[in-house]
Amino acid sequence: MMRTIRKLSLSALVLVIAAGSGAVIADEDAVREWRPSAANNDVTNLASLQRGARYYMNYCLGCHSLEYKRYQRIADDLELPEDLALENLAFTGDELADMVKIAMPPEDAEDWFGMAAPDLTLVSRSRGPDWIYNFLHSFYIDDRTVAGTNNRMLDNAAMPHVLWSLQGLQKAHYDEEGSFVGFETVREGRMSHEEYDRTVRDIVNFLDYVGEPIQTDRKRIGFWVLAFIGVFTFLSYLLYKDYWRDVK
Amino acid sequence: MQNKSNQGGGTVGDWINDRLPYRQFVEDQLTGYYAPKNFNFWYFFGSLALLVLVIQIVTGIFLTMSYKPSADGAFASVEYIMRDVEWGWLIRYMHSTGASMFFLVVYLHMFRGLMYGSYKKPRELLWIFGMLIYVVLMAEAFFGYLLPWGQMSYWGAQVIISLFSVLPGIGEPLAIWIRGDYLISDVTLNRFFALHVVALPLVLIGLIFFHLVALRQTGSNNPDGIEIKENKGPDGKPVDGIPFHPYYTVKDIVGVGVFLALFFAIVFFAPTFLDLFLKPANFIPADPLQTPEYVPPVWYFTPFYAILAAIPDQVGGVIAMGLAILVLFAMPWIDRHPVKSIRYRSFLYKALLMSFAFGFIVLGYLGLKPATTLYNELALRFTEFYFMFFIISWVYSEPRSRNYYYGAFAIVVALIAVIDLVRDMAGISWIALLVMIAVTAFFLLLPAHTRLNESKPVPERLTS
Incomplete structure (x- = not known):
């Protein structure tokens, strides 16, 4: 039963995307040039991390687990009180001490998408934050794929454009030689370009943090360690100079 | 003095020394060991290599407390160390940075030997023990690199082991013998763990012992390449020599300070070191069915890998x-x-x-x-x-x-x-x-x- 419903909702998504692409009117002025750029996210920005966590739980966690990550750690690091964390992060009925797992069985995922959605705990370390940022920006309509969309960063991505209701739908434009120029919005989403850009950056920021939760603390501690070693080295230099006065 | 302590007098030091001649040992190895007085920058790397060895052994012991050497559990246990073990991230980063720094220090140490002719008579054996240490260190690094069980671990080991299989006749059986299987598997991971954690460290320490014994026999070379033992004063001590302790111990501590500053700058601020020390693809669990597009070895092997690929x-x-x-x-x-x-x-x-x-x-x-x-x-x-x-x-x-x-x-x-x-x-x-x-x-x-x-x-x- 559940399976049929999911299948239906997926085909509904494809239908909507197809409908959107039907309404395409070529307008060269509307083409925005696009090329990959840096994410410029800031893992010390707590508000951004909290927003990113919420977006992730609502839009990504349906398919993508964070299997090496505990809800509790997210709540602690993002300074979320326990009740808020339970309500906003672990709303699937998990305990805070649990790892962030998904309910979708991998076999079903393979059935629906051709492959199980990868775990994203370490995606910011293997692909890098910039890649995720550009990936989430560059879905475009492509009738030849099962999902109805394709992606500039990952050709023939099995993943559909999950954030389409936020970003809207865009079409890729190419010049006469067939090289990519940019995107044209063919269906507005709920967010403006700026709002969507911020949303994507928040998600990237959250994933960057999840990839290496210690990174902010690590730099803070590192400063004091180096300061200590600096003093130690200076004193040992004075000791050395003193001992070596009589050599030669 | 001997008599005094036997009669129950004397210090605790005397009591111990009568039973364990540590004073003679310190005299032989440190205070009475004369080293040339003109050591320069290049002479820090021997003691630094010893320091990195200690860092690797200590952090390695703590890593084995939480690491699981199995194909199912290895990758997750490394992430467990990075996330849930207290200070686990620091221990792991120190170990991964230490591996690279070991080679950096050893390469500089070897280049010092080449520059000042330290391999020449009478130090041929000293040089050969050093080379053996280098080769064992390469094996140690190779076995250790498989343990995180990421994509680079898996396919890097695959590439290196397949080098043996090209040897005519014995190649393929040899590769299977090394792997313990027809492909790299749980069996391979387990034996690499045993070799990395027990066997090779023991060999390494043994070789370092012989390296140091040989050094004590011939004495250190120096930037001038002159034998200080050939010019002794009336007291029988080399005119151009100074006791290793305290002179070079206090000097080496300065080197340790500078080295640790560099070491911890990497550990705390750039642990992947531009993706050279920890590679992005190694944050993906090993997948025997999916070959990465490009499998470059870790930087310290690349000169030899380039020679391999050039032919x-x-x-x-x-x-x-x-x-x-x-x-x-x-x-x-x-x-x-x-x-x-x-x-x-x-x-x-x-x-x-x-x-x-x-x-x-x-x-x-x-x-x-x-x-x-x-x-x-x-x-x-x-x-x-x-x-x-x-x-x-x-x-x-x-x-x-x-x-x-x-x-x-x-x-x-x-x-x-x-x-x-x-x-x-x-x-x-x-x-x-x-x-x-x-x-x-x-x-x-x-x-x-x-x-x-x-x-x-x-x-x-x-x-x-």
């Missing part, structure tokens, strides 16, 4: 790579020039050694990059130069006649030509070939007609 023939490549390491063992018998230190060697020898070091770094860079036509050509030429270094060093060992240089030049050029003939003629870059001939002429014809290969006089006493 179009697989078996030839493996042999060249093995030879590139083995030939270093023979250094004491290749370069027999009486002048040890680069300070007093000829202009041409200085140029030769510097070019060799430069070429080694270029090979290291090329080994990191995916192959292109240009890179392949460069790798082949720098491989040729790598081996030329040893031939020319041998030629430079004693005064040669003009005809000898002509002959050596002809032989080297002929060797280069044969290599070009054997490989695909269409692939030859004539410019590169001409450069190789010019380089050969520079090192082997200039000595016949100029005084550029004349050594400087070596002073009687240490300079500074």
Whole structure:
């Protein structure tokens, strides 16, 4: 039963995307040039991390687990009180001490998408934050794929454009030689370009943090360690100079 | 004193010393061990290598407390260490950074030996123990690299083990014997863990012990390459020597401070070190069904990997790579020039050694990059130069006649030509070939007609 419903909702998504692409009117002025750029996210920005966590739980966690990550750690690091964390992060009925797992069985995922959605705990370390940022920006309509969309960063991505209701739908434009120029919005989403850009950056920021939760603390501690070693080295230099006065 | 302590008097130190002669040991090894007084920057790396060894052993012990050596659990246990173990991230980053720093320190230590002729008589065995340590260290690093069980771990090990399988006849059975399976699996991971954690560290410590015993026997060389034992004062101590302790202990502590500053700057601020120390693909769990597009080795293996890849023939490549390491063992018998230190060697020898070091770094860079036509050509030429270094060093060992240089030049050029003939003629870059001939002429014809290969006089006493 559940399976049929999911299948239906997926085909509904494809239908909507197809409908959107039907309404395409070529307008060269509307083409925005696009090329990959840096994410410029800031893992010390707590508000951004909290927003990113919420977006992730609502839009990504349906398919993508964070299997090496505990809800509790997210709540602690993002300074979320326990009740808020339970309500906003672990709303699937998990305990805070649990790892962030998904309910979708991998076999079903393979059935629906051709492959199980990868775990994203370490995606910011293997692909890098910039890649995720550009990936989430560059879905475009492509009738030849099962999902109805394709992606500039990952050709023939099995993943559909999950954030389409936020970003809207865009079409890729190419010049006469067939090289990519940019995107044209063919269906507005709920967010403006700026709002969507911020949303994507928040998600990237959250994933960057999840990839290496210690990174902010690590730099803070590192400063004091180096300061200590600096003093130690200076004193040992004075000791050395003193001992070596009589050599030669 | 002996009597006094036996009668129940004396200090606790006396009591212990009567039963364990530690005072004699300290006297022999530290306070009575005379080292040349002119050690420079390059002489820090021996003690630093010992420091990194200690860091690796201590952090390694703590890592094994939480690491699970199994194909199912290894990757997750490393993430567990990084996330849930108290200070686990620091221990792991120190161990991964330590691996790279070990090689950095050892490479600088070896280059010091090359510069000051520290491998020459009477220190041949000292050098050979050092080379054995280097080879065991490479094996240790290779086994350790599989343990995180990421994509690079898996496929890197796959590439290296498959090198053995190209050997004719015994190759495939040998590769299966090493893996313990037909492909890299849980069995392989378990045995690599045993070798990395128990077997090779024991071998390493044993070899380091012999390296130090041999050093104590011959005494340290120094930047002037003069034997300080040949110039002793009336008290029987070398005139140009100073006791290792306290002089070099306090000096080495300064080196330790500077090194630790660099070490922890990497650990805390750039633990992946531009993706050189920890590779992005290794944050993906090992997948035997999915080969990554490009599997570059870790940076400390890349010079030899470039030599392997430079030879179009697989078996030839493996042999060249093995030879590139083995030939270093023979250094004491290749370069027999009486002048040890680069300070007093000829202009041409200085140029030769510097070019060799430069070429080694270029090979290291090329080994990191995916192959292109240009890179392949460069790798082949720098491989040729790598081996030329040893031939020319041998030629430079004693005064040669003009005809000898002509002959050596002809032989080297002929060797280069044969290599070009054997490989695909269409692939030859004539410019590169001409450069190789010019380089050969520079090192082997200039000595016949100029005084550029004349050594400087070596002073009687240490300079500074």
